[in-house]
Amino acid sequence: MKRRTFFRASTALAAMTLAGAAFAADPIVVGAVAPKTGPLAGGAAVTHWPNIQLWVSEVNARGGLNVGGEQRMLEVIEYDDQTNPAETIKAVTRLAQQDNADIILSPYSTGLSLAAAPIFDRLGIPQITSSAATDQIDELAGQFPNLFFLLGRSAEIAGGAVEAMAKMRDAGEIGNRVALVNVADAFGIELVSAGKPALEAAGFEIVYETSYPLGTQDLSPIMKAAKDAEPDAFVAFSYPGDTFGLTEQAMIEGLDVGVFYTGVGTAFPSFAGRFGAAAEGIMGIGGVNASSETFLDYAARLEAETGSQPDYWASGQMYASLQILEAAIEATGTLDMAEVTQYIKDNSFETVMGTITFDDQNSSTGYWTAGQWQDGVFKGVASFGGLDGVVEPFVKAGWE
Amino acid sequence: MRRKDWQTLGFAALLLLVAALLPLTGDGYLISLGVSIAMYTVLATSWALFSGPTHYISLATAAFFGVGSYVTGSWIEIIPYWALLPIAAVAGGVLAALVGLATLRLSGVYFVIFSLGLAEMIRQVVTWYQNQTGHKGTYVLTDMTDSGIYWQLLGLAGLVYLAGWAIGRSRLGFALRIIGEDEDVARHVGINTALSKVALFVVSGAVAAVVGAIIAPRYVYIEPAIAFAPMLSFQVVIMALLGGTGRLWGPLVGVVPFTLLWEVISASFPNQTTLLLGLSFLVIVYLLPGGFVGLYDRLRARRALRGVPA
Numbered sequence: 001m002k003r004r005t006f007f008r009a010s011t012a013l014a015a016m017t018l019a020g021a022a023f024a025a026d027p028i029v030v031g032a033v034a035p036k037t038g039p040l041a042g043g044a045a046v047t048h049w050p051n052i053q054l055w056v057s058e059v060n061a062r063g064g065l066n067v068g069g070e071q072r073m074l075e076v077i078e079y080d081d082q083t084n085p086a087e088t089i090k091a092v093t094r095l096a097q098q099d100n101a102d103i104i105l106s107p108y109s110t111g112l113s114l115a116a117a118p119i120f121d122r123l124g125i126p127q128i129t130s131s132a133a134t135d136q137i138d139e140l141a142g143q144f145p146n147l148f149f150l151l152g153r154s155a156e157i158a159g160g161a162v163e164a165m166a167k168m169r170d171a172g173e174i175g176n177r178v179a180l181v182n183v184a185d186a187f188g189i190e191l192v193s194a195g196k197p198a199l200e201a202a203g204f205e206i207v208y209e210t211s212y213p214l215g216t217q218d219l220s221p222i223m224k225a226a227k228d229a230e231p232d233a234f235v236a237f238s239y240p241g242d243t244f245g246l247t248e249q250a251m252i253e254g255l256d257v258g259v260f261y262t263g264v265g266t267a268f269p270s271f272a273g274r275f276g277a278a279a280e281g282i283m284g285i286g287g288v289n290a291s292s293e294t295f296l297d298y299a300a301r302l303e304a305e306t307g308s309q310p311d312y313w314a315s316g317q318m319y320a321s322l323q324i325l326e327a328a329i330e331a332t333g334t335l336d337m338a339e340v341t342q343y344i345k346d347n348s349f350e351t352v353m354g355t356i357t358f359d360d361q362n363s364s365t366g367y368w369t370a371g372q373w374q375d376g377v378f379k380g381v382a383s384f385g386g387l388d389g390v391v392e393p394f395v396k397a398g399w400e
Numbered sequence: 401m402r403r404k405d406w407q408t409l410g411f412a413a414l415l416l417l418v419a420a421l422l423p424l425t426g427d428g429y430l431i432s433l434g435v436s437i438a439m440y441t442v443l444a445t446s447w448a449l450f451s452g453p454t455h456y457i458s459l460a461t462a463a464f465f466g467v468g469s470y471v472t473g474s475w476i477e478i479i480p481y482w483a484l485l486p487i488a489a490v491a492g493g494v495l496a497a498l499v500g501l502a503t504l505r506l507s508g509v510y511f512v513i514f515s516l517g518l519a520e521m522i523r524q525v526v527t528w529y530q531n532q533t534g535h536k537g538t539y540v541l542t543d544m545t546d547s548g549i550y551w552q553l554l555g556l557a558g559l560v561y562l563a564g565w566a567i568g569r570s571r572l573g574f575a576l577r578i579i580g581e582d583e584d585v586a587r588h589v590g591i592n593t594a595l596s597k598v599a600l601f602v603v604s605g606a607v608a609a610v611v612g613a614i615i616a617p618r619y620v621y622i623e624p625a626i627a628f629a630p631m632l633s634f635q636v637v638i639m640a641l642l643g644g645t646g647r648l649w650g651p652l653v654g655v656v657p658f659t660l661l662w663e664v665i666s667a668s669f670p671n672q673t674t675l676l677l678g679l680s681f682l683v684i685v686y687l688l689p690g691g692f693v694g695l696y697d698r699l700r701a702r703r704a705l706r707g708v709p710a
Contacts, residue, residue, distance in 0.1 A: 097429035193534030
């Protein structure tokens with residue numbers, strides 16, 4: 001492996017120049033697999049890769065991880081899985097067997113993470129997913145006891161939006177009429193099939209409902225039809241491309257609703273960048289505790305190190321997953337992954353997303369489900385497990 | 401059968417047997433490479449069974465593969481796994497028959513475009529169905545290991561080679577070669593060209609569907625974008641052409657170096673995979689227009705010309 005030799009050589013060189021004649025302990029090899037090309041490359045470039053870069057540079061700047069009293073530097077090997085599960089599987093196996101990685105980080109997205117789960121399971125390595133949302137945690141936990149979930153269940157995520165809306169409706173701030181649309185693709189379908197019954201159970205009236213295929217360019221007919229139904233709230237379980245598209249169409253049509261909710265992508269910094277003041281009051285998936293000093297500090301560090309701002313949903317969870325690994329390794333003083341896994345199951349962790357504990361199915365006991373752009377920050381308005389820092393959602397006032 | 405045929409068969413069986421020993425190394429990395437090679441060998445060989453003699457370039461592999469994946473994904477909870485493989489074969493075969501009857505009258509680029517669109521169309525149908533029924537993700541949770549998948553693919557490869565060998569010496573194979581040379585002539589000498597083409601297309605579709613059904617447990621989570629990824633169709637065509645479609649073993653000698661090259665590129669240059677893949681493809685097309693089979697035949701012809709016994 002050419003790259004690895006190069007890394008080794010450069011690490012060794014750096015160690016020699018820095019530490020003079022002192023011998024450095026062997027570095028810890030950290031393996032990372034995620035898309036650099038393919039459909040999910042854009043998302044991984046915001047949410048996944050910058051966090052690894054930040055973590056490694058910070059840990060190494062402190063002199064490395066303390067493993068059983070020995071300071072060991074981190075050395076990363078990165079592979080592109082081209083958004084293809086077969087490549088993910090191959091790359092994770094390659095990391096384990098060819099590169100002898102000490103730690104392997106979970107891949108990116110639900111599909112790619114789960115494709116790798118059997119290998120992590122066989123190798124006995126803890127797999128802390130920070131970008132996988134599923135409703136099958138029970139079954140998955142039974143099959144893969146090393147698999148951890150930070151992002152939570154999709155039913156709870158859809159439920160968070162309904163909860164925030166019901167709060168506003170009960171306060172008399174918005175009416176009962178909802179326009180509901182979704183992207184007809186895996187996660188969009190999963191969310192709407194949980195969200196629709198939740199809306200009905202909460203007593204909302206669905207006055208318009210439709211779906212559109214992934215990659216639909218012209219969303220104006222949907223927005224026109226939604227507007228004609230005169231809803232009080234517009235809810236879209238959408239993907240990044242259409243999240244931006246629908247918001248743009250809503251501005252063009254001047255859709256007059258008290259709640260405008262869109263799906264994946266709403267929490268991206270580029271969303272606020274694109275829509276500016278019009279983003280104010282828009283709700284979406286995700287959220288953070290915006291008053292948390294730890295999170296703000298992390299956001300600033302990430303931007304300083306990588307030039308990339310975190311999104312207000314999975315970015316922080318990704319960094320938290322690295323902090324959990326780090327804490328578990330330092331506390332157990334070993335790279336024995338069985339011990340590390342057990343430690344993760346048994347303890348709670350202080351992270352940039354607050355305190356994280358896992359339940360008996362290895363799912364995080366607290367996570368953000370819905371947020372809202374307020375004063376240029378995407379703040380959490382609903383959470384699962386009663387997180388600190390939930391703010392009150394307010395009615396969206398126009399598009400100016 | 402002649403003595404030479406028995407020798408060929410025996411040699412092939414021996415090779416297959418040697419290949420089947422790979423999982424005994426216990427090296428997960430080798431096995432995962434083996435799965436890739438076995439998968440592409442089956443797909444490229446069955447693709448060449450149809451596209452080799454007829455010269456119809458089919459980009460429908462992903463469509464059949466996806467259908468097979470969804471057969472496993474949808475019914476793994478209700479139907480025993482072993483029964484799913486024949487069901488996938490039937491599903492892929494029926495789909496290929498329907499598509500074949502409708503489109504194999506098209507020729508040249510029209511067929512290529514249609515076959516490319518097929519995967520996308522089925523993907524949209526699956527998505528539409530899931531959306532209508534409020535589907536919640538397709539999970540395939542089994543205790544299948546990579547070794548198990550590898551052996552199944554090898555077994556399938558054996559079947560494909562046997563079928564290809566039998567077809568090659570049957571009237572059907574002869575008819576297909578004539579169709580490939582000149583379809584009008586074939587029709588005039590009384591060959592039912594439509595039926596012959598559909599028959600082979602069905603074989604190739606059924607095999608690709610079974611591959612999808614076998615691979616599904618490996619992916620754990622099946623979604624339309626992954627099951628019907630158009631990239632797969634192109635990879636299969638590239639590998640088959642690199643090997644050459646003139647002989648049954650052609651695709652195999654394309655798949656092995658291509659998979660290894662791909663592996664070296666992904667491992668050593670993870671930031672430039674697509675770029676380097678494109679470059680190597682250009683080099684292959686430029687230096688090896690007839691694939692490795694073409695190169696082999698050319699070398700043999702040259703030696704024959706020099707009077708050296710081949």
